[in-house]
Amino acid sequence: MESLHSSSFNFPKPRDEVEEMAEYSAPLEGRRGMLRLDFNENTIGPSPAVIEAINAIPSAHISIYPEYKGLKEAIANNLNCQNSCPKIKPLQVGVFNGVDAAIHAVFHSYGNHGDQLLTTAPTFGYYNPCALMQGMKTIAIPYEKDNFEFPYNKIHTTLLQQNTKILLICNPNNPTGTRVQAKEIIKLAKVSPKTLVVIDELYEAFTGDSVLPFVDFNQIPNLLILRSLSKTAGLAGLRIGFAIGNPEVVNRVSRVTGPYDINIFAVTAACAALKDQAYVDNYVAEVLKAKEWLTSKLNQYDIRHHIDGGNYFLIWPKQPPEKIATKLKRQGILIRPMSGKPLIDKSIRVSIGTISQMKQFLQAFNYVENS
Ligand SMILES: Cc1ncc(COP(=O)(O)O)c(C=O)c1O
Numbered sequence: 365m366e367s368l369h370s371s372s373f374n375f376p377k378p379r380d381e382v383e384e385m386a387e388y389s390a391p392l393e394g395r396r397g398m399l400r401l402d403f404n405e406n407t408i409g410p411s412p413a414v415i416e417a418i419n420a421i422p423s424a425h426i427s428i429y430p431e432y433k434g435l436k437e438a439i440a441n442n443l444n445c446q447n448s449c450p451k452i453k454p455l456q457v458g459v460f461n462g463v464d465a466a467i468h469a470v471f472h473s474y475g476n477h478g479d480q481l482l483t484t485a486p487t488f489g490y491y492n493p494c495a496l497m498q499g500m501k502t503i504a505i506p507y508e509k510d511n512f513e514f515p516y517n518k519i520h521t522t523l524l525q526q527n528t529k530i531l532l533i534c535n536p537n538n539p540t541g542t543r544v545q546a547k548e549i550i551k552l553a554k555v556s557p558k559t560l561v562v563i564d565e566l567y568e569a570f571t572g573d574s575v576l577p578f579v580d581f582n583q584i585p586n587l588l589i590l591r592s593l594s595k596t597a598g599l600a601g602l603r604i605g606f607a608i609g610n611p612e613v614v615n616r617v618s619r620v621t622g623p624y625d626i627n628i629f630a631v632t633a634a635c636a637a638l639k640d641q642a643y644v645d646n647y648v649a650e651v652l653k654a655k656e657w658l659t660s661k662l663n664q665y666d667i668r669h670h671i672d673g674g675n676y677f678l679i680w681p682k683q684p685p686e687k688i689a690t691k692l693k694r695q696g697i698l699i700r701p702m703s704g705k706p707l708i709d710k711s712i713r714v715s716i717g718t719i720s721q722m723k724q725f726l727q728a729f730n731y732v733e734n735s
Contacts, residue, residue: 401716406595408647408717411636414597417632418633425628435635440453446641458617460625461630463590463605465605467490467564469618470530472497472498475495477499478501480500481532482502482528484505484533484534484537484542485507486705487532507707528559529558534566535565536567536568539705540678540707546577553584559586560588562590563588567595570673573673576589588608588614590605591608595675602634604626604631653719657722658716667679675716676713678711681733682733683733686701688701688729691735692729692732695731
């Protein structure tokens, strides 16, 4: 069979940047019915209020384009109820088809060919493909020391010495859990006003590591915060995420999305989820209890691990990560090998769910490690 890349095959030529990159791939198939500890999703499902709201969508609303009235107000209201200083206005909120789409939009709207992305390593895997799409170059500064500390000084120096268009910090970082203090983020944003400083706060709810309560977007317009309903609220399959920042920046990032990128199911579910913050808070509390339980067990069993921010942790098994993943899959449990990731190559990443799910995991892990 003729390869798509064969020079004799006559097909329209994509942009050079696209031709040079690989398709984004993640092991997303065949996960239903398993204990899914591989994507840091909510492990018990969304609030019953979300399901009720989706079931109540009239068929007429499915056959027309979605309406978004009230959505940004609901998001701003939810944020203001959680922040100690209420201040976010609907114009400061951009809505996207998941934070993945928000990240894509950030690069599409701000990243010129040849511009620099500054980020950390290892970190979330979608930043670099987005930079590649734009023809940007990436500098990824490694986390430091055995406990993967944020490389503040090196990031600071790079911002001073080199023209950086986008600084992307995942806080807490996926997969190391590294937490960065709000005051450090604000200092970095102030040191380089021409850099768009994007803080991916997908997992902030688990340790409260948000810069949001401390930032005045009029004073620091180059800071943009990303949040999602995927992980805590359990809406990953519906795809809804937000960008919060200065209205001008939010407006530019929103310009590059399609007119109806968020569908009516996501809009309806988001409004219901945002009204039921107690459900999210209870889930987060359960995960934090499970995290505490896990930490004591991992220490007790002397398993090499790293556990910090977020709803996930790293373990260094005695056997190769892929082998452990295959064996755990046979036990009905999915985890993520970190093979090929700088600094954590021989580890696996495991999402934290409820205490009973963590007991199930640990029992299976001990079994497969010793079999
Ligand atoms: C750090 C980080 N950012 C963004 C995303 C994507 O989030 P969403 O489901 O809102 O697209 C993920 C998903 O795993 C993530 O870990």
